[in-house]
Amino acid sequence: MASPKTNNYYSKIISAIWLIFIAGLLGLGLYVYAVSINFLNLFGELPDFRALENPKSVLASEVYSEDNVLMGKYFLENRSPVDELRDLPQNLIDALIATEDIRFEEHSGIDFKGSFAVIYYKLTGKQDRGSSTLTQQLARNLFRTRTDLNKGLLSSVPGMRMLIIKTKEWIMAIRLERSYSKREILLMYLNTVDFGSGAFGIKSAAKTFFNKAPKDLQLQESAVLVGLLKGPSYFSPVKNPERSLLRRNTVIDQMQKYGFIQATEAEQAKSTEIALDYRVENQNTGIAPYFRTELSKFLLRWCKENGYNLYEDGLRIYTTIDSRMQRYAEEAVRENMEKQQKLFASYWKGREPWTYDNGATIKGFLEQQIKLTDRYKALKARYEDNEDSINYYLRKKIPMKVFTWEAPGEKEVVMSPMDSLAYYKRFLNTGFMAMNPLNGYIKAWVGGNNYKYFKYDHVKQGRRQPGSTFKPVVYLAAIDNGYSPCYQVMDVPVTFPAEDGRPPYTPKNDDNVFSGRSFDLREALAFSKNSVTAHLVQKLTPAVIVKYAERLGFSSKIEPVPAVGFGSSDVSLYEMCGAYGTFVNSGKWTEPVYLTRIEDKNGNLLLNFVPKSRDIISEETAYLMVHLLKGGADIKGGTSYYGLRFRHKLKNEIGAKTGTTSNYSDAWFMAITPDLVCGSWVGGENRSIHFRSAAYGQGNKLALPQYGLFMQKVLADKSIAINTGPFPKPTAPLTVEIDCAKYNNMGGLPQDSVNQNEILNPNIQLDEGI
Known part of the structure; x- marks a missing residue:
């Protein structure tokens, strides 16, 4: 039987443990509270209630044709939201939960069981795994918890920065769970997460990697996209197809493990190759890029005057363009210009096409034209009057891609900037516009051969x-x-x-x-x-x-x-x-x-x-x-x-x-015609570049086709209602x-x-x- 002295000793130990435990709880509570109010600006700010209820997400502004076809976007981050969770396939949601947060429906923002498991894995040296719940990841995506804007004075203390970040994410995750339903959190997450290749949100990702709407994603495609979340670049199916395949199969295995799919369905999905239709969205792609560039000039002015941000506010811009007419205009220009360019190249074969009115070649033409380029101006600013250095870089051959009318529209070459200038000067340029004269609505706008390589617009900019x-x-x-x-x-x-x-x-x-x-x-x-x-x-x-x-x-x-x-x-x-x-x-x-x-x-x-x-x-x-x-x-x-x-x-x-x-x-x-006015122009970039024969160079030969x-x-x-005549009489x-x-x-x-x-x-x- 223990002596009273011994009992007193153990009692003190137990009391000390309780004091430490209670002090720890109080300290933890005070710490969390201090973080939540950014005490003395030590921890960095947290979003207030208003921001939590109305989280601001950077959204791309979308441009639509008159027939309601998405033509393109203006964005810093290519992000377009899906409006309802029902617009997403169940296989995508299942893949996400099975891989990223299997206890998503059970926790209230923080998965304590998962967090303890991570600690165990780290201590035992077993395979590492993440502990952030989908809600925590959403908090990170919405409120940029890891940016400089959210750093407090203690962020520079070694070891403190990540602890503070995690604490903030826990706090915001709990608040998000209180403010939104699980379905809303899932939708918000899928609308904000980064899939790589400039695609933010599932809508942009499905379009970028598979050129389809999210609702049309197959099981194996959803698994590829969910697999990207662990590392958009590392598991990219474009840059690292083998890693992407392994990661996709891991996602499918997780879906089978947790009962979302049967073994036969999993094996069938894993036996399918990754079939991409990869199309990175930018201003060079989409419908009517010359038109959208001209449109952006007005929109930027309007946004500045009215307090909007074209690249972040998710505006929906409705235009007069008919997507079908635009497609036909682009096809017509391509068919005509490819033919005319072949004739032009044949006509000037072995000769320089830049000539005086009398037909004599303009000496020093390229040397004068290169001085008008941004490249020359940059070299001039760098090397000042050192013409040898400037000429060295102007004539230094480097790998590059150039435009060609042959499929796929570009080719890899080794050229100097002078070679490139000469190459592009030999191209005929063009512009085409179609308009409804009764209301002024522009139906088609083709400003040049190819927007990626010929940025100058020959519809409105060119004269x-x-x-x-x-x-x-x-x-x-x-x-x-x-x-x-x-x-x-x-x-x-x-x-x-x-x-x-x-x-x-x-x-x-x-x-x-x-x-x-x-x-x-x-x-x-x-x-x-x-x-x-x-x-x-x-x-x-x-x-x-x-x-x-x-x-x-x-x-x-x-x-x-x-x-x-x-x-x-x-x-x-x-x-x-x-x-x-x-x-x-x-x-x-x-x-x-x-x-x-x-x-x-x-x-x-x-x-x-x-x-x-x-x-x-x-x-x-x-x-x-x-x-x-x-x-x-x-x-x-x-x-x-x-x-x-x-x-x-x-x-x-x-x-x-x-x-x-x-x-x-x-x-x-x-x-x-009774409801359409069309204009067509073809010519060289410089007026001195042209055919010298009526058989080739007249308007009815070059522009009419x-x-x-x-x-x-x-x-x-x-499907296009066009009035073929007669013209109405007075x-x-x-x-x-x-x-x-x-x-x-x-x-x-x-x-x-x-x-x-x-x-x-x-x-x-x-x-x-x-």
Whole structure:
């Protein structure tokens, strides 16, 4: 029997143990409380109740087409949320729980059993495993617990940083469990976790690795994605396919172990190879990248003015683009440009394509052009006037990828920066736009050959001389000032006298021949007779032509010079489509628009976009312009007739105009139908790079085919409602006769003896101040 002294000794030990235990509990409680309130800023801040109830997650803003197809995103982190857990496959949820947190339904944010198991594994040297629950991981993802923003004064003390981080995650996990249901936590986790390859959240991951929606993921695919959570780079199926396969099979084994799947299903899934459809999302990919870049310029301004972040706030942006028309436009451009590039390469084989007007090669062309590049400017800043060092790096050959029209669209080469410059200068460039003239909605926008390699946009950013596609502006001025489509003009030279230091100017016809016969205005526009345009410009004056151009929406500077009617001033394809749309829209100019509305991440309307429009010409004048333009497609010998009606076999009503600038530097084509206006441009990056033959370089050879191919595809798609004609007539009867045969052979009179006063309305005075 123990003595009283011994009993007293043991009693003191037990009391001491209890005191230590209670003190430990109190200390732990005080420590947790101190962390939760960030006592004396020792531990770093924790999110408050409001942040917990409304956790802010960085969300990509999404761009949608008019037919509700996701076109692309603007993001810092490629993160788009899944709205409901029911939109996810059960195999994905099972794989996640089996692998990451099997006691997810049992714990309240902290898995103490798992934590003690981790300590045991570490002490015994057995296989390591993680102890963080899904809720703790969610807290880490939502509130960035491991960033510098959340560090307190004690974070720099050795050993304290991770203890504080873990404590914070425990606290927030418990708070999250109190605020959200288990299903909500699962959904939030899957919407925020990093899967690697720039994909945040399951929606982006499924799209990136398998090009499908999460709901369509198969068991083996879900296992691959869950396997990435342990190490997105280490277990990447792209970078490390063997590791990814082993990790996927481990996930499947876990699912079998915990009864989510049967052994036969597990073996079948593990026997399947990983079949990726890997597509990393960035601005180079997706639908209409040139368009989305232009759209972002407006959106960034709007977000700045209205307190939103385009890259983080999950805005939903709805555009006017028709995804089907956009696809057909891109296909048409690719088919045409691949063919034209082969012809161009063959035409200039063995010669440099950068030439003066007389055909002589421009000496030192590349040396001058390289100085305009960012690479040269960076080298210049680094080496200052050390030209030897600059030239060394400009001519140093390095491995790189370059664009090619051959599949898959790029190839690996060894080139110097000078070689690369020469390579890309030999490419023809292009732009294509389609617009509904009745409401200004842009339906398709292709700004170049390939956005990844040709960033410059040739729809709105680029401006080039439009050539004869500008002639309808002259004809509009004539019609609006009393000229009839049947007004006849002799095909003879017209000379503009010397003025303001300019020499006398006598425009030539395309074939350098003046026939001496008379052409009515419809024929003259169809055959693109420069002599007739010169006659009209001289009668109306260049200043009047400029006024009409401004009324048609041209914001580019149009110079009032004698050559104005031949497209001597640079304009954009965007402006041209807007101008031509006026003719179809009964005389109302409508600004081309690409945006309909913007919503926040919850679907609340932030902006409803209404296009600008104004009446600028009468309904009759607009219809007469349509009648004139139809001549280009319908009169035999018209510049668009063969290409549209025979080469591309288009039977619908079309108004059309081709355009070619001096030395074939620019090839243009404009076309109108009752509910579509299209513009096409093809040319070199520099005006000195072009074909030197009408057989290859004219608008009907280079630019028209893109429209023809596009319309063939659009008309073949019965899901697209396109009005094939006829063009609607004005509500009031026409006041002029448009059947020129009633004038031309009246009583057997020769064409050049028609009384012009019957065709030119003498009561309308030229308005110089329009």
